[in-house]
Amino acid sequence: MNTTENVDDTPLEKTKLDGRTxxxxxxxxxxxxxxxxxxxxxxxxxxxxxxxDVKLGWINDxxxxxxxxxxxxxxxxxxxGYQSAVTSVRISKYDNNIILITSGLAIQMLHIIAEKxxxxxxxxxxxxxxxxxxxxxxxxxxxxxxxxIRIWETKSGHxxxxxxxxxxxxxxxxxxxxxxxxxxxxxxxxxxxxxSRKEMKTLAKYHDxxxxxxxxxxxxxxxxxxxxxxxxxxxxxxxxxxxRLSGHSDSVMKAKFFLDDCFIVSCSTDxxxxxxxxxSEKEIKTFNAHxxxxxxxxxxxxxxxxxxxxxxxxxxxxxxxxxxxxxxxEGHSDFVLGVDITARGDMILLNLMIGTTTILVTLKSxxxxxxxxxxxxxxxxxxxxxxxxxxxxx
Numbered sequence: 001m002n003t004t005e006n007v008d009d010t011p012l013e014k015t016k017l018d019g020r021t022x023x024x025x026x027x028x029x030x031x032x033x034x035x036x037x038x039x040x041x042x043x044x045x046x047x048x049x050x051x052x053d054v055k056l057g058w059i060n061d062x063x064x065x066x067x068x069x070x071x072x073x074x075x076x077x078x079x080x081g082y083q084s085a086v087t088s089v090r091i092s093k094y095d096n097n098i099i100l101i102t103s104g105l106a107i108q109m110l111h112i113i114a115e116k117x118x119x120x121x122x123x124x125x126x127x128x129x130x131x132x133x134x135x136x137x138x139x140x141x142x143x144x145x146x147x148x149i150r151i152w153e154t155k156s157g158h159x160x161x162x163x164x165x166x167x168x169x170x171x172x173x174x175x176x177x178x179x180x181x182x183x184x185x186x187x188x189x190x191x192x193x194x195x196s197r198k199e200m201k202t203l204a205k206y207h208d209x210x211x212x213x214x215x216x217x218x219x220x221x222x223x224x225x226x227x228x229x230x231x232x233x234x235x236x237x238x239x240x241x242x243x244r245l246s247g248h249s250d251s252v253m254k255a256k257f258f259l260d261d262c263f264i265v266s267c268s269t270d271x272x273x274x275x276x277x278x279x280s281e282k283e284i285k286t287f288n289a290h291x292x293x294x295x296x297x298x299x300x301x302x303x304x305x306x307x308x309x310x311x312x313x314x315x316x317x318x319x320x321x322x323x324x325x326x327x328x329x330e331g332h333s334d335f336v337l338g339v340d341i342t343a344r345g346d347m348i349l350l351n352l353m354i355g356t357t358t359i360l361v362t363l364k365s366x367x368x369x370x371x372x373x374x375x376x377x378x379x380x381x382x383x384x385x386x387x388x389x390x391x392x393x394x
Contacts, residue, residue, distance in 0.1 A: 072365070073317070073348055073364060075363060077113060078359055079115055079359060079361075082103045082359070083104075084103045084105075085104075086103045086337070086338070086351045087102045087127065087128065087338075089101055089338055089350075089351045090131065090340055091342050092133065093342075093343040094137060096347050097114075099340075101360070102130060102131045105128060106121065107120070107142055107152070112362055119157045121157055123159045124142065125144075126144055127145040128142055129144060130142065130143045130171060133154070135175060137154060138155070139175075140152045141181060143171060143172050143183060147169065148164050149170060151194070161194065163183070163199075166188075171210065171212060174213075176215065177219040180193055180200065182215065187209055187210065189203040203222070203236070206232065207228060208227040211227055211254075212225045212254045213225070214255065217257065217260070220237065221261065222236060225254050225255040226252055228252075229249060230244050230245065231244070231245035231264065231266055233264075233278065243278070245264065245276050245281055245283070248272065248274065250268055250269040253269060253294060253295055254295075254296055256297070257278075259299075262277070263275055263276060264276040264278060265297055265306060267295070267296065269294075271291060271294060271310075271312075273290070273294055273297050273308050274287070286323075287306070287318055290312050290316065291310075292312035294310045295337050296309050298339050298340060301341075303320070305326065307341065307348055309337065309339045309350060309351075310336060313332040313334065313335065315348075315350060336350055336351070337351045338351035346364065346365040347362060347363065348362070348363040349362055350363065
């Protein structure tokens with residue numbers, strides 16, 4: 001790419017001031033060089049933006065471009081054909097292409113790109129509400145409307161353990177750090193001993209059904225989203241509710257710890273997403289752009305970005321610090337029910353309801369395209385700089 005004819009070549013002005021002509025030459029030369037380099041960078045970036053048709057706008061520092069636009073996503077894959085509602089989706093932390101899907105009475109492990117079924121887990125007698133991998137992903141734990149929790153071998157697909165005792169639908173179960181499990185829905189959160197399959201204890205009882213719960217990273221606390229308007233934080237050891245977060249005006253759909261368990265992000269049928277400081281129990285930020293119930297919210301691994309999905313048929317990305325909406329993905333013809341993010345934060349998996357059929361949509365980040373653009377831009381920048389200043393300029 002020839003850029004020399006576009007570069008400013010204004011002659012150096014030598015101004016004698018207090019006998020320091022040389023210093024003035026250096027300062028003027030620095031300004032001229034900076035201006036010329038800026039023009040070179042502008043030419044290169046504008047050329048590549050034109051070639052790649054990426055509408056980024058002009059920012060002098062390319063790293064700022066990467067930082068600002070790395071979280072932009074574009075369509076990668078659509079998987080159709082689920083006649084029963086998909087109640088949850090999970091992405092493997094070891095392989096971005098492997099996902100876990102709960103639909104109807106079954107749990108499916110699928111290669112999302114090849115659309116190839118890897119394993120099918122059957123045995124529940126009513127709707128499976130949730131399924132997730134164990135930390136090493138050798139096991140899967142599932143929760144169902146049949147009031148049972150089941151553990152399955154990932155490789156064989158066999159059910160190896162079953163837990164019974166809940167009096168109502170079970171919304172979610174998780175593995176504790178010690179290998180035991182925790183479950184919730186029927187106004188209780190229960191801890192189970194995996195070896196004996198016996199209930200070890202019931203954590204503090206609630207006035208409303210618990211729609212969703214999540215363990216802290218150290219397994220010492222659990223945050224619960226209730227059909228009431230409150231978020232509860234319970235201490236696992238003491239079996240006590242230690243904090244209550246109040247602010248939502250309708251049912252809380254999800255509540256999740258993030259940033260070393262210092263904060264909680266929640267979403268609600270009141271159309272808002274809120275961030276809470278765990279220590280002070282104060283709401284510190286509210287995101288208001290959704291116009292219908294917010295069904296799910298996830299945070300990115302960097303702790304700086306959120307993605308939410310709603311019954312208003314949109315998916316939105318948010319900058320946590322500023323509260324600004326980064327990107328809005330719209331055009332869906334029905335509700336967006338759930339969302340999950342890869343461990344690297346470079347892919348989003350959406351669960352959409354289209355009439356009576358559920359489809360899965362995979363979105364990929366533009367981050368890697370941006371890094372490639374940066375690498376190629378740097379190569380062309382070096383070439384253009386040498387063309388302007390000579391082959392020995394470094």
